[in-house]
Amino acid sequence: MRAFVDTELWSFAKKRPVRHRFKSDEEFNLAMEIHRRAVEFFRRYSHPSTFTSPTIS
Numbered sequence: 816m817r818a819f820v821d822t823e824l825w826s827f828a829k830k831r832p833v834r835h836r837f838k839s840d841e842e843f844n845l846a847m848e849i850h851r852r853a854v855e856f857f858r859r860y861s862h863p864s865t866f867t868s869p870t871i872s
Contacts, residue, residue, distance in 0.1 A: 828853035 832846035
């Protein structure tokens with residue numbers, strides 16, 4: 816079965832937050848938690864061979 820994944824969720828999983836781009840530790844920690852959850856989502860619900868970059872047709 817194939818499914819479309821929201822590109823925002825995809826970008827959260829693929830891009831690990833960089834500390835110096837955030838104004839506070841609180842913002843950075845929130846971004847890291849979102850990143851962690853997005854990665855976990857893909858690990859749990861997708862087959863490893865499907866974890867590739869999205870294509871635009």
